[in-house]
Amino acid sequence: MVTKPEALTCSPPKCRLGRASPDERREHILAVAARVFAEDGYGATSMSTIAARLGGSKATLYKYFPSKELLFEAVIQQRCGEVVAPLQAIAEADGDDLEALLVSFGLQFMTALFQPEAIELYRTVHAESRRFPEIAAMFMRSGPEILFEALTQTxxxxxxxxxxVSTDQRLAAGQFLGMVKADLHMRVAIGLEATPDAATIEREVRHAARILVRGLAPR
Structure with missing residues (x-):
């Protein structure tokens, strides 16, 4: 989410909000905080650093977010929500063509997963979760667990x-998402490869959907 241009009175990285609404201020704080967390890491980031990047006081920042933990959780919820919401809509759609539904789900999932903001968040959580396991829990409940549940219900x-024919839909859902990601996401996340093009993503998704549907087909 990007703060509306008219709410800004200077250029990043240090910005002051002018006549902005509370919602615009909150969105701007989240955008700046996400950038600081991605650049400095969760552990090295302080509320003072974020306040300085915002160009305001810590008092103003604490008014919106009482702690760094709650601010980071809000960043995770926002970023994950942008991925999860459209996927839930696909999973809940009526239809009797499971393979087509899985292809739509997989394409949306992979396209969202490779957005720069999503890659940044994944890298931050992965790098910091050993020292701060609470952020891994935040990430799982805000994104992956919701997706697993949506696909499981489908x-x-x-x-x-x-x-x-399936006695463990949760297992099947996890295996589909694992097949879709394969090693593509890992290679991009660790910087070995650039984001794959749409054709590559579609090939991976269609293959995974076909394998799952045929594997679960009644005999």
Whole structure:
């Protein structure tokens, strides 16, 4: 989410908000905080650093977020929400073509996963979670666990109709997402490769969807 241009009265990295609404101020704080966390890491980032980048006082920052932990959690929730919301809509859509639904889900998932903001968040959580396991828990409950549940419920619906045979939809959901990501996401996240093009993503997703549907088809 980007703060509306009219709310800014100077250029990044140090910005002061002019006549901005509380919601605009909050969004701007989250945008700046996300950048600082990505650049400096969770452990090395302080509320003082974020306040300085905002060009305001710590008192103003604490008014919106009482602690660094709550601010980071808000960043995670915002970033994950941008990925999760459209995927939940796809998973909840009516239809009897599971393979087509999985392709739509997978394409949206992978496209969102490779956005720069999503890669930055993943790197930050991965780098800091050993020292700060609470941020790993924040990330899991704000994003992956919601996605697993949405896809699990979708597979449950198809199993109840007899269109697939599966006694563990949660396992099947996790395996599909794992196949979709394969090693592509890891290679990009660790900087070995650039973001794959749309054709590569689609090839990976369609192959994974086909494997899952055929593997779960009634015999």
């Amino acid at each position: 597979l449950q619906r198809f199993a109840e109709r007899g269109q697939i």
